[in-house]
Structure formats: structure tokens, C-alpha cells
Amino acid sequence: MIVADKKPIEEIIEQIKEHEKILILGCNECVTVCEAGGKKEVGVLASALRMYFLNQGRNVKIDEETLERQCDHEYLEEIRDRMDQYDAVVSLACGVGVQFMAEKYQNTPVYPGVNTCFLGVTEKRGLWTERCQACGQCILASTGGICPVSRCAKRLLNGPCGGSARGSCEINKDIDCAWQLIVDRLKALNRLDDYEKICGLKDWSFDRAGGPRKVVREDVQE
Amino acid sequence: MKPKTPSKLEKILADGHMAVTSECGPPRGSDPEVIVKKANMIKDHVDAINITDNQTSVTRMCSLAACIRLKLMGLEPVLQMVTRDRNRIALQSDILGAASYDIFNVLCLSGDHQSFGDCPTGQNVHDIDSMQLIQTVRHMRDEGKFLGGDDIGRPPQMFVGAAANPFADPFEIRVPRLAKKIAAGVEFIQTQCIYDIDKFELWTKIAGDRGLLDKVYILAGVTPFKSAGMARYMKNRVPGIEVPDEMVKRMADTPKEKQPEEGIKICIETIQRLKEVKGVRGFHVMAIEWEDKVPEIVEKSGLYPRPTVV
Numbered sequence: 001m002i003v004a005d006k007k008p009i010e011e012i013i014e015q016i017k018e019h020e021k022i023l024i025l026g027c028n029e030c031v032t033v034c035e036a037g038g039k040k041e042v043g044v045l046a047s048a049l050r051m052y053f054l055n056q057g058r059n060v061k062i063d064e065e066t067l068e069r070q071c072d073h074e075y076l077e078e079i080r081d082r083m084d085q086y087d088a089v090v091s092l093a094c095g096v097g098v099q100f101m102a103e104k105y106q107n108t109p110v111y112p113g114v115n116t117c118f119l120g121v122t123e124k125r126g127l128w129t130e131r132c133q134a135c136g137q138c139i140l141a142s143t144g145g146i147c148p149v150s151r152c153a154k155r156l157l158n159g160p161c162g163g164s165a166r167g168s169c170e171i172n173k174d175i176d177c178a179w180q181l182i183v184d185r186l187k188a189l190n191r192l193d194d195y196e197k198i199c200g201l202k203d204w205s206f207d208r209a210g211g212p213r214k215v216v217r218e219d220v221q222e
Numbered sequence: 223m224k225p226k227t228p229s230k231l232e233k234i235l236a237d238g239h240m241a242v243t244s245e246c247g248p249p250r251g252s253d254p255e256v257i258v259k260k261a262n263m264i265k266d267h268v269d270a271i272n273i274t275d276n277q278t279s280v281t282r283m284c285s286l287a288a289c290i291r292l293k294l295m296g297l298e299p300v301l302q303m304v305t306r307d308r309n310r311i312a313l314q315s316d317i318l319g320a321a322s323y324d325i326f327n328v329l330c331l332s333g334d335h336q337s338f339g340d341c342p343t344g345q346n347v348h349d350i351d352s353m354q355l356i357q358t359v360r361h362m363r364d365e366g367k368f369l370g371g372d373d374i375g376r377p378p379q380m381f382v383g384a385a386a387n388p389f390a391d392p393f394e395i396r397v398p399r400l401a402k403k404i405a406a407g408v409e410f411i412q413t414q415c416i417y418d419i420d421k422f423e424l425w426t427k428i429a430g431d432r433g434l435l436d437k438v439y440i441l442a443g444v445t446p447f448k449s450a451g452m453a454r455y456m457k458n459r460v461p462g463i464e465v466p467d468e469m470v471k472r473m474a475d476t477p478k479e480k481q482p483e484e485g486i487k488i489c490i491e492t493i494q495r496l497k498e499v500k501g502v503r504g505f506h507v508m509a510i511e512w513e514d515k516v517p518e519i520v521e522k523s524g525l526y527p528r529p530t531v532v
Binding site: 159164183196198 | 346352
């Protein structure tokens, strides 16, 4: 899933302080799971903002809504008939949702309420970690199912570097060395010989390097 | 092994001499005299001088410019290149720039992470890794072609090196990793600083059993301790360096004013022992900001005078 983290409320206030009718818009997908932008977080943020503006002696309308998703037309359309009531939206969806919302409602400012962090997993409640950087050309088949692009700080395709110590990355003891994990896993799969296959230069044109990306599937288009 | 390039370092190794290299860190400024001064301290005692490439990710004068300075002094530079800061266009371009000054040695590295340096908020590149940089230089040299496939006018003639750290984890892939670098085309290795000689011997033994020691020249890396504090720092704080407890104790048990001398002594003893290890073809003396001690270390280790090659 896409993992996001809450923005500091001061930053959100700075973004919206000129507005008077604001919709706080949550998303029921990834950001709900990572507890950054679901219905619960919408409620908490809305209450905090109401309190803030009240203390400022300002009468600001703060409404709450949480959509099933903010990355699909059909769900964003659900609020079309209410949008004229607001002069701003704070979207607690990931950066994708914020942008799709902004594209759809050209005349309403849409502000991000979270920082979109990475594609990752819930290791346990309150701990989410990165697993994928969407490089567009998956190499997991040759690395024992562990991704050096997202999990090695230097994204070494032929690691580990000389800084791997006792299973940790040189940049921080709390970060696993991806190549230690890869070696352990290849060993468990009885495929340690695969380690010696050199991974050649990667084609990064499928990554961010190639510019904004598209997946086109004519077979499923209507 | 027959030399494939005009590199003096390669010739010395191919002739069967124990090679000696050292390194100079470029200044944090543009004064060329810093490099000239450091190089003059060591030039008669080493065969080639590495110039580090923004080591520990601290911004410095570029390695290439400092290598050119050495070349203009008639010395033999080893151009260190990290893949952290430049993509494949910039790396190939710098290799050609170095080749235009007849710089004949390159050391391919991935580089320390930028979080250790003076620009921790910067982006890193890592378009290719050190293994692939070895492949890139060999491709440019041997095929005379760019990565993109076009012909290079006057291809680079570089003796290709890389680092190896027998002390990093996981130990079991440290020899396979060396094998991989050899398969990628590496011709010489400069190792991480060696303090734990037993572990280094084990690494070379496994490499020897696989026949790797005949395929690559290994220069054993040594760094003298200036103080007991430095020994402790290297042991506890530098990832991938192992310092045996008794060595730290030996430094700590020495009176403070005698510690630099003791550090040099340990370094010389280490070289003497490493000379007997099969597969060691020379030494890389990294006297960090202590270049003036290199001549003493080289002389007292019996590595002076340096051989001349035609």
C-alpha cells in the first residue's frame, strides 16, 4: 500500500488560514490502514482545526467527509453537488488523491494533509516500512524476493557494500542491510550460487528517470 | 599476468614487485598547493597515489582535478570514482577526461552514503553500482565503445581497480563478492584497513582455494593509529572495520605522548606479517591526514627503495 504520515497541524493551518469554508476529505484505502488519512484522522484533524479557529475568534466552517477512494473518478464525483459549499479542501489522501481531486475540481484549492512516504507494509500497528519504489522493472526474481532498489540505501544491485555490519545498514543500526537479507534468503532457498550472477546496468527508463509513466491496457479499455 | 595498459602500477605488479600505493584527500578549497605538498611528502616512497572522491561524502576539490595536478607533477595517480554522485553519462565523461590526461588507474567504488557528509539532505544518484562501474571502464577500454554502443575516439587505457572489505558482513559472501568483481573485470584490489590479520588470512585462504589470487592483484590496506582514541573510534564507530581488542589495549596502555609512535609500530608489524600472506601483492597505506609518516612506514617495512620500471 501507499504509506503516508500526518503533516504537522501548524503546516496545515498555514496552508488554509485564509479560507472560511473547508472540507476535510479522507480516503478509505491505504491512508486508513496506515492511520494517517482515514475517517478517524479526518475527525481528529477537523476537531483540532475547529478548536484553533474558535480560539482565534474566527467563524470557519469545517466539514468532514471520507470517500472510498480518491484515485477513481466515480468516488470523487460523489461530492460534486456539495463542492460549491467550500472554498478549500484539505485532502488526507496520498499525493495521488490530492492531485486527482485538484484535477477534477479546477476552481477549488486542494491542500495536502499528509506527507506521502512510500510503498510499504504494516510490520505491526504503528510501524510501516518500505518495500517498493515502483522502478517499473521488477528484479525480485533474482534477489530472493527482497528488493535492493527500495531497501538498500545505495540501491546497489550487486551488494552488499563494505558498510554492512551485523545485519545492519551503515547509515543506521535500525535499518536492515538489504543484502544481508538477500543472502540469508538465497541461503534458505539453497540458491546462494545465484549471488555470483552479476546484475548488469539497470534500465531506469521505466523508473522516474523516464519521465511521468503510463500503463496502457487496450484490452480492458471500454 | 601481462600488462594491458601503460599504467606504472600495473607494470610493477606484473614484474612481481610488491607495490606500494598511498592516498591523498583533496582539500576543502581550491588551493592546489595542498595536493602538491601532500604528494611531495610521499612521492618517492610510493608507486601510485590514490585521490579520494569526496570521501565520507564531505564536499572537496574533485578527484579528477587533483589527479591531473599529480599528473602534471609527473606522478602516477589512481582516480577514485564513486557512483554516488554521478550518473552513467557523467562517469563516462569523467573517465574520458581523465584519459585525456593519460591517467592510467581508476578505482571503482560505490561511495559512503551522503548522510555521513556535509550535504545529508542531498539526493544520491546510484545509477550504476561499483560492480557495474568496473564493467563500464572495461567496456570502454577493451571494446572502445560507450555504454550506448558508439565508438570512442582514443579509448581510455586504464588499469581497473576496486575495493574489497573482508571484514564487512556477511562474511560468507566476501570471497564470492571478490569473485564477482573479478568476473566483472577488476584487475587490482585495495582492501579496507586490516587490523584483524587472522580474519584477513582466512579470506585470502578461501580466495586462494577458489583460484582467485592468480586473477587479481591484492594490495593490503593499512592505516596507522594516531592515538588510542582513534583505535577505539575505528573499532566502535566505523562500520565494516574490525580492530582486535588486544590492539586497542596495546594503544591504550601506551602513554599518550608515545601513542603515535606505537601506532606506526603496529602498522609496520602488520605489513611485515601481511607480506607473508599468500596473494598479497602490495600495500595501500592510508595514513589519514598523516601523509608525512608514509615514508617512515614504507622504509621501516623494508619496502624502500621503490622499483623503477621502463
